[in-house]
Each structure stands twice: as structure tokens, then as C-alpha cells.
Amino acid sequence: MSSPLQAHGATHIGHVRTTNQDSYAIVSLDDRSLLCVVADGMGGHKGGEVASHLATTSFAKAFEGVKIDPEQIPERLERGMRAANDLIHVRSLTEPNELFGMGTTCVVVLTVAEQVHWVHVGDSRIYCHRPGHLQQLTHDHSRVQEMVDAGIISAAEARVHPERNVITQALGIPLPLEVDHSDPPRELKQSERIMLCTDGLTGMLDDPSIEAILDREPKSDAAVDALIRAALDAGGTDNITVVLIERKASAKTTPP
Secondary structure, three states, X not given: OOOOEEEEEEEEOOOOOOOOOEEEEEEEOOOOEEEEXXXXXXXXXXXXXXXXXXXXXXXXXXXXOOOOOHHHHHHHHHHHHHHXXXXXXXXXXXXXXXXOOOEEEEEEEEEEOOXXXXXXXXXXXXXXXXXXXXXXXXXXXXXXXXXXXXXXXXXXXXXXXXXXXXEOOOEOOOOOOOOEEOXXXXXXXXXXXXXXXXXXXXXXXXXXXXXXXXXXXXXXXXXXHHHHHHHHHOOOOOOEEEEEEEXXXXXXXXXX
């Protein structure tokens, strides 16, 4: 039996950056489970790239070859996030001239059959899409999100606020780590898709624009490409990474 879900992903350096500090991983863990990780690094010329790569590879190695117990998934995901945090921080101390202070956002989705679990730190996002509806599942760890929550600015004002890139949580930063997670898990229905992305997408495209593209492109590989093209057309001022998870189409049977 193969996994009922599949994923498509892509990343692009954008028009402005000289390096791509985004990283993503799509890992089939067994015949029922799929792990997807997206990270957006920060810190110097080299640090962000190293931090995001460590986050994605750390998660992939932590779950590789491990039998998935659904009851233990929330604990294992949070433990994986904290292990990645420690790994990045320790690595930053080994090359202080180039890597000190590096960090990364991280969003992780683990599916078992049609059950979707996730954890996240930072302002990379996870969405659920179905035709005509786009729902943000994560809550940004950012300065502007705190101001929106406090009623100081509107969501529209947050998109253009001068502090919109200031995040309040990241892996690798020596601060108390707050990990948000799904509770309870979500069942992915046939018409739904889960999207993981960095702010290189959401900083260029608002939610209605993203929803319109996803509505227009039912094939996830084409939708990923279309989203990245639209972000590039809108300016492409940051690295852009998108991963889409969908249920496989049901096999059609031919009557005898």
C-alpha cells in the first residue's frame, strides 16, 4: 500500500538576493507517512543558508527509518524542532566569524494516512486550500503579528509595516523556544491541499491572490510553479519556497 498523499515543491532565489537561504525537504517515511519541511534562514552571507539546511536535514534524519506511532507524533515533532534548534545554535558557535547568530524559521508537516500534523516556529506559514477557500493554519511569530493581535495595526497595514520582517521566534537563537503545533490533527479531504511556504511568497502575494492561483491550478506541480512565477512577477524581493501536499486521485476502475 502506498501513501494516500503526495507532495510537490520548488524554491527560487528571487530577483534580489545573491544566495538562496530557503531550504525544503519532502521525505516518504513509509507506505503511509510523508514528512515535509520548509525553512527560511537568516544571518550573514552564509549563516542563513546553513541554518535552514540544518533544520530540514535534521528533521529528515530524525524520522528516517522510525516506525510512526500516531499517539507520539506531537511529542516527536516538538522534540525534533528543539533538537534542530540546539543543533543550529551549537553549529553557530563552531564558526563564529561566519555563522554566529544564524537562525531559521521552520514549518513541518507530518502526515499519517490522511491525518495531518504540523509544528512551526517563525513566520513561514502553513495553509489549507480547497476550491474557493484558503485558511492559514499557523500564526506568525512576528512583531507585526503581535501588533495586529493587540489591535494596534490592521492585517493590511502589517503587509507594508517597516518591521514586517522582524520575527520573534526562530531556531538557533538563544531565546526560550516556543513551538506551535496542530491540536488536534487535521484530516485532509479529497478536495483539499496543504501548502507550506516562506515569506518570499506571502510577502509578495496576499491571500486572495494565492487562493486565486490555487483555484486556477488543480495540479499541484503546476500550482507550485504558478505561485513562484507570480511572486517573481510581483517583485521577487526574497527567496521563494512552496510545497503543496495533496491526496492522490482515486484509481478509476473500468467496468468489465
